[in-house]
Amino acid sequence: MGKFLKAGRIVVMLQGRYAGKKAVVVKAFDDGSKARSFGHCLVAGIDRAPLKVTRGMSKKKITKRTKVKPFVKYVNYNHVMPTRYQVPNELTPASIATDQQMDTLDGRKEARKFAKSLFQEKFQAPPPDKSGRPSKETRKKLLNILKCEWCDLWSQRHHTHDVRW
Amino acid sequence: MATKKASKASKSADSINARLQLVMKSGKYCLGLKTTLKTLRQGKSKLVLISNNCPALRKSEIEYYAMLAKTGVHHFHGDNNELGTACGRYYRVSCLSITDPGDSDIIRSLPGQE
Numbered sequence: 001m002g003k004f005l006k007a008g009r010i011v012v013m014l015q016g017r018y019a020g021k022k023a024v025v026v027k028a029f030d031d032g033s034k035a036r037s038f039g040h041c042l043v044a045g046i047d048r049a050p051l052k053v054t055r056g057m058s059k060k061k062i063t064k065r066t067k068v069k070p071f072v073k074y075v076n077y078n079h080v081m082p083t084r085y086q087v088p089n090e091l092t093p094a095s096i097a098t099d100q101q102m103d104t105l106d107g108r109k110e111a112r113k114f115a116k117s118l119f120q121e122k123f124q125a126p127p128p129d130k131s132g133r134p135s136k137e138t139r140k141k142l143l144n145i146l147k148c149e150w151c152d153l154w155s156q157r158h159h160t161h162d163v164r165w
Numbered sequence: 166m167a168t169k170k171a172s173k174a175s176k177s178a179d180s181i182n183a184r185l186q187l188v189m190k191s192g193k194y195c196l197g198l199k200t201t202l203k204t205l206r207q208g209k210s211k212l213v214l215i216s217n218n219c220p221a222l223r224k225s226e227i228e229y230y231a232m233l234a235k236t237g238v239h240h241f242h243g244d245n246n247e248l249g250t251a252c253g254r255y256y257r258v259s260c261l262s263i264t265d266p267g268d269s270d271i272i273r274s275l276p277g278q279e
Binding site: 002003004005030039077078081082084 | 199202203206207208226229230232233234235
């Protein structure tokens with residue numbers, strides 16, 4: 001009996017251009033707002049995750065492949081799947097984008113830039129866990145594949161065309 | 166031994182139906198996937214019931230939401246036709262969410278049984 005769609009929760013987008021991509025809830029509007037009379041949330045997510053990098057690549061290639069392309073978007077609750085993962089509080093997920101920023105095109109660009117720098121920074125230097133060493137788990141939480149049972153089933157289902165529900 | 170277990174199972178099934186009847190009369194509930202998920206998201210759901218022929222993806226989706234919301238899930242011993250009948254409806258019900266049990270003790274008794 002708890003509300004779990006709060007700022008900092010990691011969700012998977014289910015519909016739209018960003019379907020299948022992961023995002024962080026920045027702000028949740030449970031009762032909707034004037035513009036959107038349904039439960040929705042503002043999310044900042046990853047459109048394009050950094051690519052794999054090997055030792056044999058040049059510096060220029062490496063910097064290109066470690067780029068993160070972010071997005072910020074208002075999404076209906078029905079179009080996201082919440083996961084059990086949350087972003088640690090130090091990242092202040094609520095500050096990634098604000099409503100005022102989202103109102104204007106330039107503001108959205110700013111928000112995206114900020115999200116990009118945040119994600120990029122956390123990817124390059126994942127925050128250390130209790131033992132002081134950079135934690136693989138936090139890196140995983142932000143960017144890598146979060147294999148939850150539901151996501152497995154969902155991707156299975158969306159790849160097979162002969163399944164009849 | 167087998168008969169004892171079987172009779173216990175049928176007994177508990179009857180009691181669940183009776184409790185559900187009471188909820189339908191006195192409490193608040195939501196029938197169907199969309200509204201069930203809505204109540205789970207809002208944190209209003211106290212108990213979720215899923216029929217046994219609910220598609221696996223939908224079942225695990227509801228269970229996952231319920232896990233996040235710390236809400237109990239009960240797998241009803243019957244398919245959606247029977248769950249619909251247990252709710253007193255003439256249509257099928259695959260999943261339902263109880264937001265207010267009313268006079269019923271379904272919330273107190275069921276999770277204990279599980």
